[in-house]
Amino acid sequence: MRLVFAGTPEVAVPALDALLASDRHEVVAVVTRPDAPAGRGRRLVASPVAERAEEAGIEVLKPARPRDPDFLARLREIAPDCCPVVAYGALLPKAALDIPAHGWVNLHFSLLPAWRGAAPVQHAILAGDEVTGASTFLIEEGLDSGPVFGVVTEEVRPTDTSGDLLTRLAFAGSGLLAATMDGIEDGSLKAVPQPAEGVSLAPKINVEDARIDWSAPALRVDRVVRGCAPAPGAWTVFRGERLKVMSAPPAPGRDGLAPGEIAAAKNSVHVGTGSHAVELQWVQPQGKKPMKAADWARGVRIAAGERLGEA
Numbered sequence: 001m002r003l004v005f006a007g008t009p010e011v012a013v014p015a016l017d018a019l020l021a022s023d024r025h026e027v028v029a030v031v032t033r034p035d036a037p038a039g040r041g042r043r044l045v046a047s048p049v050a051e052r053a054e055e056a057g058i059e060v061l062k063p064a065r066p067r068d069p070d071f072l073a074r075l076r077e078i079a080p081d082c083c084p085v086v087a088y089g090a091l092l093p094k095a096a097l098d099i100p101a102h103g104w105v106n107l108h109f110s111l112l113p114a115w116r117g118a119a120p121v122q123h124a125i126l127a128g129d130e131v132t133g134a135s136t137f138l139i140e141e142g143l144d145s146g147p148v149f150g151v152v153t154e155e156v157r158p159t160d161t162s163g164d165l166l167t168r169l170a171f172a173g174s175g176l177l178a179a180t181m182d183g184i185e186d187g188s189l190k191a192v193p194q195p196a197e198g199v200s201l202a203p204k205i206n207v208e209d210a211r212i213d214w215s216a217p218a219l220r221v222d223r224v225v226r227g228c229a230p231a232p233g234a235w236t237v238f239r240g241e242r243l244k245v246m247s248a249p250p251a252p253g254r255d256g257l258a259p260g261e262i263a264a265a266k267n268s269v270h271v272g273t274g275s276h277a278v279e280l281q282w283v284q285p286q287g288k289k290p291m292k293a294a295d296w297a298r299g300v301r302i303a304a305g306e307r308l309g310e311a
Contacts, residue, residue, distance in 0.1 A: 001081035001102070001185050004061075006031040010048040011170045012086035015107055018174035019084060020056055025181055029059040029078055031066075033089050067093040075099050082184060084177055085139065086170075094141060102184050104139040107177045109169045110202070111151055112137060113194040116144035117202035121169065122162045124202075125227035128219070129156055132165070134173035136180040138191045143201075147191035149180045159249070161229035205232060212236045214260035214309045217275040218250040233284075236260075236308045239300075243308065244284035251279040260307035264297035271308055 003025050005016050019027050030053035035044040046054070053060050059078075063071035072095055082102035085092075097104055110120035112135040117123075124132040133153040140146040152172045156165060183189025210228040212221055212235065225234040225248045234245045248271070257263055257272025262280075269280040280293035 001025045001181060002079065003027045003181065004029045004031060004075065004078060004080040004083045004100070005049075005053075005085075006083055006088040006092075006104070007049040007086040008033045008047045008089045009087050011166055012049050012088075013052050014170045014174040015084070015086045015177045016049060016052055018178040019181065022178055022181070024185060027056075027058060028080065029053075029061060031061045031063070031071075031075075031083075031088065034062045034064055066090050066096050072096060072099070082181065084181060086173070086177070092139060097139060097141070105136055105149065105177070105180060105184070106139050106144070106146075107173045108135050108137060108144055109133075109166060109173065111135060111153065112144060112148055113197075113199040115200055115202040118204040120202040121166045122202070122205050122227045123200070124156060125160060125162055125165065126223050128223060132156055132169070134169050134176055136173075136176055137194075145194060147193045149183065149189050149191050150176055152176045159226070161226045163230045207232050207235075210234050212245060212309065214271065214307075215274045218252075218273045218278050219275070221248060221273050221278050222250055237310065238285075238306075238308055241286045243286070244290075245280065245282075246284060246290055247281035248278040249281070251277045254279070258307070260309040262297070262302050262306050262308060264294070264302040267294050269293040269297045269302075 003019060005019060005027050007016060019025060030049060032047045032049045035046050038045040050060050061071060061074060076099055080100045083100045083104040085104050085106040092104060111133045115123050131153055133151050135151045136149040138146040154169055154172055205228060210232045212224055225245050228234040235242050236245055251270055254270045254277035257277050259272050259274055261272040263270045270277040271280050282290055283293050283296050284290040
């Protein structure tokens with residue numbers, strides 16, 4: 001098939017690579033989000049997918065909006081058979097969905113109908129899911145509601161951050177997407193409607209969602225820290241300033257601390273929660289680089305009874 005691949009961030013690159021390596025399909029163009037400001041100089045930078053496509057000598061389309069008439073006209077000229085999608089980052093209008101004969105097929109990082117939305121991996125960790133995965137489905141106008149072609153499963157490890165899990169799913173999912181293209185091309189694969197039961201939503205995680213509630217149980221604190229890593233990053237307040245918390249696993253043997261109360265020893269820092277304590281391992285003070293929590297605690301000289309989370 002002639003394919004036009006749509007994707008934007010680094011997590012979409014493995015799937016693009018898998019399709020470029022296929023001897024059954026030709027990626028004739030890529031659709032990605034426009035260049036965006038990045039770094040301290042805020043200069044415009046092409047997306048990772050755009051950079052990979054340019055390396056491969058493929059036409060790159062960067063519409064400000066997918067409903068732009070010039071973009072739709074060019075897509076009709078290219079006449080793709082199918083448009084595989086991974087984390088493109090914009091809603092596709094019906095005018096675009098109708099162009100390829102086999103539609104737009106999305107690789108979504110959950111086992112649909114669970115975790116429909118922008119942040120499926122983060123929500124799987126926040127919910128304590130033990131197994132997640134990736135699904136390929138035919139895009140409709142609803143939110144991740146189209147019929148499913150195939151799935152792969154992936155165990156959620158106890159220490160996984162969202163970044164860890166998403167990296168594994170990106171590579172596992174790339175094979176699924178390539179296999180889905182093969183099955184559509186030879187007619188061996190038919191999309192199956194999603195069940196009405198088991199639907200859950202995964203809206204984007206914002207900065208306020210990532211604020212740690214120290215009155216919650218230790219297990220919940222750990223999930224928030226891992227689920228919000230690397231972005232937007234779990235945080236709390238210490239002496240009126242934000243403190244980013246990068247690692248805080250439960251410490252079941254450490255009790256007797258009030259929620260948010262800090263107990264600093266020579267080589268360890270514990271913080272009380274609504275259940276037992278967590279061990280604060282890595283933090284990032286405002287305006288500084290990440291550091292070991294024990295080094296941070298020595299530098300700020302924790303006083304007896306001081307707490308995190310208090311303005």
